Amino acid sequence: MIWQILLFFIIAFVSVAGIAFPIVENPIHWYEFPLIPGLEENAKIIFFHVPTSWLTVIAFFMSTIFSIKYLRKKDLVDDAKAHTAAQLGMIFCILATVTGAVWAKFAWGSFWSWDPRQTSIFALLLIYGALFALRSAVEQEEKRATLASVYSIIAFVTVPFFIFIMPRIMKGLHPGSADDTHSGPVVDFKMNSNMLLIFYLSLFGFTILYYWMWKVGYKSLIYKDKLDKQIK
Amino acid sequence: MNNYSLTIDSITKTFGRRLIFKNVILKCEENGIWGIAGPNGSGKSTFVKCLCGIISPTRGKVIHSLNNKEIEPEKLHNHIGFVSPYLVLYDEFSAEENLHYFAEIRGVKYNKEKIDYLLNEFLLYDRRSDFVKAYSSGMKQRLKFIFALMHSPELVILDEPISNLDNSGKEKVYKIVNEEAKNSVIIIASNDDSDLALCSSILDLNNYKND
């Protein structure tokens, strides 16, 4: 219970701080963020966009890990864990896509421009969608679990192509990405210590939130399963 | 020379929440005929599919060994013959083409002598070059027996062997089964009394249902 309350305060603080703290050219007070040239007020979305996309990847990774575990042990609990991770991944994936598109609108001028990262997250969205389509198509529990596990592992091995190889291939596609620093990792440039603190606090808070949601999610799936068994 | 033995080490199978059978133990060490009994829907087909490795049991192990060495799962299919009502042969080929392809895909020699003998016995020799889609269901059933026995397997599994067969066909099947039982282990899954009369010992799946 304690850590849930703590989590509440972290998320609340991050939300307020991330949105309300002013951005000034020469920060003096502890609550002032520095001005990042080229980003200005847009910089604030970093506190929400980066954690959601980070969790998308984490959820995808966890879903694959538990898929592998399911195929080894054939325990339906692992499948419930993988499925919940995928469900949460889908939610965070949509959030990351939306926040990213909003950011892109103000930073690059359009909502969508097939930047390597945008392409990757789009592919991830497609993978999650396909995974749910596959799950809803199979009636029998074990078969559904096996096929979904196999598919998510196959999808997982294609991800390196997006992460490592797409940036090389896509650079010719849209102007600005070759010399645009915004498409690279943003954490390491010109954030001052209070900005970094809130950034990491947000990352930490969202990760804990994700873990909590995931735990509740898979436990409820298992309980639902048990209840069905009792009714039968 | 043929030291095949089948050990079923307390296997359990559940489909989702439904228990099919629990802790079944069986050991077949010498050639002969074993029976699996149980009413419709009792899991006979699931059980025999577990035996040939198509379905893996939820718990427990099925061990096939030849001359005290366990047969690799990759090669298991060449040691098993299987007849089942669910088995479907390739419609667009003739009976003989079907058998040729089976031998090739298995990677074993096409034993013409044995196959011709079986074709004769099951009264299919004259129609061996007809397409299977032109066959009646009884003829298809008889062709399945040839499919199961053509490579002289060590373990023959017959799931409801006499479905779709007429009386003379049944007699023929019983005769062949008795012949084959001299050099291989035969397992019959059926709820027909005349089938089970062939068996030297019978395992009733209904006894393995309690949770």
Add this chain to the structure above:
Amino acid sequence: MIVIWLSVHQSLILTIIKTTKGSAKIKMTSTALFRKDLASEIRTRYAINSLVMFIIVTISVILFSIGNEKISDYLSGGLFWVVVFFTAMSGLSRAFVSEEERGTSLLLQLIASPSTVFSGKLIFNLILVFSMNVVIANLYTALFEAFVIKNLLLFSAAFLFGSIGIAISSTVIAAIIAKAGSKGTLYPVLSFPILLPLILILIELTKMSMDGTTFEEGMIEVAVLICYDVIMISASYLLFDFIWKD
């Protein structure tokens, strides 16, 4: 990065070779399975008919929609792979779906090991994809004036490894959807995310060969293609057992 991935997957392949001992025998039995499929295909002409019709339909739809407009070179190169993708989606699922629909997959499980089944089906799909792509490429060069390849060697490399990649991925996805309930609609949905990196690389390589880029400059993209093929084939072989057994 690519070097690391290649080395990781080299070790994967080694494990596969170790697990499929007596690979000569598997090769023989899988070619027997391939011959069975080929004979069956020649008799029923199920996949070939739909493939040929699909090629004609997609190309004519593109031609109609272009009308008298002049399309750019790059667009014609991209559309080439669109035709390839949709044609592949129309016919390649047959390898497993037809077995499952007719109920003969139990028979296959009884006469062949999973690796034999997968290799046999893969050979069949490889031949199918390759002949299909050759037909599409010829039709395409005849019908589209904008489709001019300057570096034929680079395009051939892309064509060859791209076809292999499409065949591998579509075979393993076909195995998945054959075991799942709804067959037709699910196939492109499941295949697209898996084939997306491949298609993006292929479009890029086609552009490069249209520009007349030297083969050395396109080397990395070709290496990525080969890498994709290697990764997909090792993952498919490792996972096929789970798909195939009930």
